[in-house]
Amino acid sequence: MPIKYKVTERGTPGVAGGGTKKYYASTTARNKIDLKQLSERLAAISTVSEIDTIAVLQGLVHLLPEYLCNGNTVSLGDFGTxxxxxxxxxxxxxxxxxxxxxxxxxxxxxxxVEFKKRMKGVAFKKHS
Incomplete structure (x- = not known):
């Protein structure tokens, strides 16, 4: 599914009246995927149940701040850091x-790097 974008006009920052205005592509409002939807999809493509998936994701939400506040960087392999x-x-x-x-x-x-590779082939569609 393509990423939808719209055209927005922006002026020059810090210039009274906006200065020279140009047009830019920017993403439109996106649908939010919540924890339940994510866990349902993960359960469908793996051998882990939806309830177990929710538990693991909730555990990640609990542990990530703890590790980060203790001065650590957290690497999640092919996902990122x-x-x-x-x-x-x-x-x-x-x-x-x-x-x-x-x-x-x-x-x-x-x-x-793997995550970035998967994002390279993204398609775009202008939102009217």
Whole structure:
């Protein structure tokens, strides 16, 4: 199934009135696949029951933050890798940087080479 996109107009960031406007492709609203739908599909293509699949996925949701908060990077093989990234205020000296300098924590996902290969053949369809 193709990824649907729409055309959006965007101006130049930081320019009053938007500056020169250009048109870009952007994805449209997508259907959300929930845990139940995912587990049903996983059960259908494997020997694991839907209930067991839900249990494993819930366990992953529980363990991932624990491992990440302990400073680990979590690799899920051909799926990809999760890691924690932080952003902080700039300070004049190294000594001035402390935990209070950190302003945001985010989790990043880097897909594996195999995952990226599977996404290469994606088709697109313009949404009218």
């Amino acid at each position: 999760f890691s924690v990234h932080i952003s902080s205020e700039g300070k004049d000296t190294p000594e001035a940087v402390n935990a209070q300098s950190i302003k945001d924590v985010s989790v990043k996902f880097r897909p594996s």
